[in-house]
Amino acid sequence: xxxxxxxxxxxxxxxxxxxxxxxxxxxxxxxxxxxxxxxxxxxxxxxxxxxxxxxxxxxxxxxxxxxxxxxxxxxxxxxxxxxxxxxxxxxxxxxxxxxxxxxxxxxxxxxxxxxxxxxxxxxxxxxxxxxxxxxxxxxxxxxxxxxxxxxxxxxxxxxxxxxxxxxxxxxxxxxxxxxxxxxxxxxxxxxxxxxxxxxxxxxxxxxxxxxxxxxxxxxxxxxxxxxxxxxxxxxxxxxxxxxxxxxxxxxxxxxxxxxxxxxxxxxxxxxxxxxxxxxxxxxxxxxxxxxxxxxxxxxxxxxxxxxxxxxxxxxxxxxxxxxxxxxxxx
Amino acid sequence: xxxxxxxxxxxxxxxxxxxxxxxxxxxxxxxxxxxxxxxxxxxxxxxxxxxxxxxxxxxxxxxxxxxxxxxxxxxxxxxxxxxxxxxxxxxxxxxxxxxxxxxxxxxxxxxxxxxxxxxxxxxxxxxxxxxxxxxxxxxxxxxxxxxxxxxxxxxxxxxxxxxxxxxxxxxxxxxxxxxxxxxxxxxxxxxxxxxxxxxxxxxxxxxxxxxxxxxxxxxxxxxxxxxxxxxxxxxxxxxxxxxxxxxxxxxxxxxxxxxxxxxxxxxxxxxxxxxxxxxxxxxxxxxxxxxxxxxxxxxxxxxxxxxxxxxxxxxxxxxxxxxxxxxxxxxxxxxxxxxxxxxxxxxxxxxxxxxxxxxxxxxxxx
Numbered sequence: 001x002x003x004x005x006x007x008x009x010x011x012x013x014x015x016x017x018x019x020x021x022x023x024x025x026x027x028x029x030x031x032x033x034x035x036x037x038x039x040x041x042x043x044x045x046x047x048x049x050x051x052x053x054x055x056x057x058x059x060x061x062x063x064x065x066x067x068x069x070x071x072x073x074x075x076x077x078x079x080x081x082x083x084x085x086x087x088x089x090x091x092x093x094x095x096x097x098x099x100x101x102x103x104x105x106x107x108x109x110x111x112x113x114x115x116x117x118x119x120x121x122x123x124x125x126x127x128x129x130x131x132x133x134x135x136x137x138x139x140x141x142x143x144x145x146x147x148x149x150x151x152x153x154x155x156x157x158x159x160x161x162x163x164x165x166x167x168x169x170x171x172x173x174x175x176x177x178x179x180x181x182x183x184x185x186x187x188x189x190x191x192x193x194x195x196x197x198x199x200x201x202x203x204x205x206x207x208x209x210x211x212x213x214x215x216x217x218x219x220x221x222x223x224x225x226x227x228x229x230x231x232x233x234x235x236x237x238x239x240x241x242x243x244x245x246x247x248x249x250x251x252x253x254x255x256x257x258x259x260x261x262x263x264x265x266x267x268x269x270x271x272x273x274x275x276x277x278x279x280x281x282x283x284x285x286x287x288x289x290x291x292x293x294x295x296x297x298x299x300x301x302x303x304x305x306x307x308x309x310x311x312x313x314x315x316x317x318x319x320x321x322x323x324x325x326x327x328x329x330x
Numbered sequence: 331x332x333x334x335x336x337x338x339x340x341x342x343x344x345x346x347x348x349x350x351x352x353x354x355x356x357x358x359x360x361x362x363x364x365x366x367x368x369x370x371x372x373x374x375x376x377x378x379x380x381x382x383x384x385x386x387x388x389x390x391x392x393x394x395x396x397x398x399x400x401x402x403x404x405x406x407x408x409x410x411x412x413x414x415x416x417x418x419x420x421x422x423x424x425x426x427x428x429x430x431x432x433x434x435x436x437x438x439x440x441x442x443x444x445x446x447x448x449x450x451x452x453x454x455x456x457x458x459x460x461x462x463x464x465x466x467x468x469x470x471x472x473x474x475x476x477x478x479x480x481x482x483x484x485x486x487x488x489x490x491x492x493x494x495x496x497x498x499x500x501x502x503x504x505x506x507x508x509x510x511x512x513x514x515x516x517x518x519x520x521x522x523x524x525x526x527x528x529x530x531x532x533x534x535x536x537x538x539x540x541x542x543x544x545x546x547x548x549x550x551x552x553x554x555x556x557x558x559x560x561x562x563x564x565x566x567x568x569x570x571x572x573x574x575x576x577x578x579x580x581x582x583x584x585x586x587x588x589x590x591x592x593x594x595x596x597x598x599x600x601x602x603x604x605x606x607x608x609x610x611x612x613x614x615x616x617x618x619x620x621x622x623x624x625x626x627x628x629x630x631x632x633x634x635x636x637x638x639x640x641x642x643x644x645x646x647x648x649x650x651x652x653x654x655x656x657x658x659x660x661x662x663x664x665x666x667x668x669x670x671x672x673x674x675x676x677x678x679x680x681x682x683x684x685x686x687x688x689x690x691x692x693x694x695x696x
Binding site for chain 2 (some may be wrong): 025051054056057059061062063064065066067068069070071072073074075092093096097102103104105106107108109110112141142144164165166
């Protein structure tokens with residue numbers, strides 16, 4: 001086991017897969033000579049050259065479209081979009097094409113394309129660079145959606161994504177890039193649709209998405225140490241496919257659930273999980289499912305406002321205490 | 331033109347806008363004729379496409395076909411000229427007005443018609459409809475419903491050829507309306523930067539849906555529009571199958587040998603509305619009549635008859651065959667089965683029949 005940063009794990013996955021398969025290449029804005037806005041692609045241009053590490057103009061919709069076209073003919077493109085907000089310029093190609101080509105052409109072709117992008121607040125990037133939009137992509141049939149929260153998951157899931165024959169929306173997190181974590185030494189592949197139980201517990205199930213899986217874990221520590229509440233923490237790791245089994249099993253044990261996400265509350269990941277859990281495990285529930293989510297506003301720039309516009313450990317602790325019927329003791 | 335592209339200016343027969351507006355309509359076809367057999371085949375193919383589309387339009391009015399149906403009647407010379415200018419191994423990608431491209435590539439007319447009828451035997455098993463005909467085996471890569479959405483997809487095919495170093499090119503068909511989409515500017519720029527082997531064929535029928543080119547494009551010379559993005563091009567007479575074929579063949583040759591993108595603007599006109607549900611209030615009857623006099627099929631027929639390549643009897647026989655082929659396609663489509671309800675989720679994902687969506691588990695734990 002070696003300890004590496006999340007950004008290094010993503011870069012390693014790309015390099016390993018490019019080494020393994022000549023059909024894998026990467027393109028995006030400033031990923032080559034500049035080595036990526038977040039330095040994820042550091043060293044790749046030098047190592048693999050211009051043909052396989054392609055700097056593009058600022059043309060998101062067409063970059064993704066060219067990814068779709070080349071993937072239809074058997075290449076395995078990785079398209080990097082600088083932030084998830086920029087994917088909004090490419091939604092035509094992502095939804096109308098990447099997701100639907102296989103279906104609308106009767107299965108004659110597949111689209112083995114990975115679209116990578118970071119999301120998240122906390123860096124004062126304001127209302128056009130800080131959002132968390134996994135819920136939006138999650139709704140689209142034809143796409144797979146990954147939201148890794150640790151270096152090991154980023155490595156294992158990205159390698160699987162590149163090998164998958166379906167289009168994958170691979171959502172990284174800007175605030176996680178510098179985080180360290182252990183990764184296995186050899187080849188590390190993680191299947192989609194397998195959640196991780198980050199911490200076992202008996203009183204409440206916490207489902208945290210993307211960076212919020214880590215926030216949920218920290219909240220669970222506080223809950224145990226300061227409130228005597230035992231929280232089980234689940235990181236779904238992929239939202240499509242979703243490992244609902246693991247979540248339902250946990251809810252059957254704890255009888256309570258709190259979801260934690262950075263995105264907006266309406267039509268969010270938590271809203272959908274709450275619907276699924278009550279559909280499938282209503283009799284196991286002793287309390288309403290609660291959602292902790294980002295504030296229902298465009299992400300503000302000012303630190304004072306940004307801090308209260310996305311969830312922190314205290315918000316999760318409060319929601320859990322409400323769920324288990326305890327008062328906040330401090 | 332910039333000095334960097336001067337080498338090929340010599341090769342290209344450039345036609346200025348004023349040349350063209352005088353030339354069409356009212357200009358007899360003068361493009362270089364191919365050998366006898368090819369000339370006859372072009373005429374036969376144009377007739378087959380025309381009769382197929384008339385039949386499709388009829389099926390639409392009888393509610394056998396739903397949704398949108400966009401007919402290319404009047405534009406057959408562009409379709410046939412372009413497809414006959416590239417190799418069978420080249421990639422062809424079109425728009426939502428693409429029945430003719432599929433037929434020209436040799437797709438079974440019954441499979442195309444069945445797709446329009448929403449039948450299981452359609453090219454996309456009834457999932458795509460008229461706008462999304464597709465035939466991978468013949469490298470006819472759709473059938474795309476979003477205006478301009480197919481442009482980067484086509485460039486992706488060309489990127490693949492360039493990446494693998496083979497000499498396939500891509501012919502990417504778009505309309506004049508699509509040149510106003512961001513993807514046109516984005517993709518032509520990238521294709522020029524990356525020297526991608528792609529020919530953009532702008533089927534300029536003078537209307538983006540119901541908005542005339544003078545009202546939808548500040549620059550009406552679409553070759554110039556491409557030039558501004560680093561892609562060289564030329565115009566051709568889209569009512570003349572031979573002129574179109576020559577222009578696209580020339581562009582394809584340069585594209586293949588020099589590995590760079592080119593654009594051909596084919597000046598044409600659609601005789602029917604934008605789609606079957608179009609009252610056509612945006613253009614005059616006189617204009618339509620004037621262009622119909624320039625119908626590419628009678629014009630080419632007349633020329634081949636004058637050259638002694640076909641006789642009127644032979645043309646009539648060809649036409650009867652075309653009508654019979656369209657009729658047979660419609661009959662086959664009509665009697666084919668609809669897709670079975672249990673196939674609704676087929677091919678959402680590349681995993682056999684399994685759907686990976688929300689539910690990996692569907693039951694509450696005991």
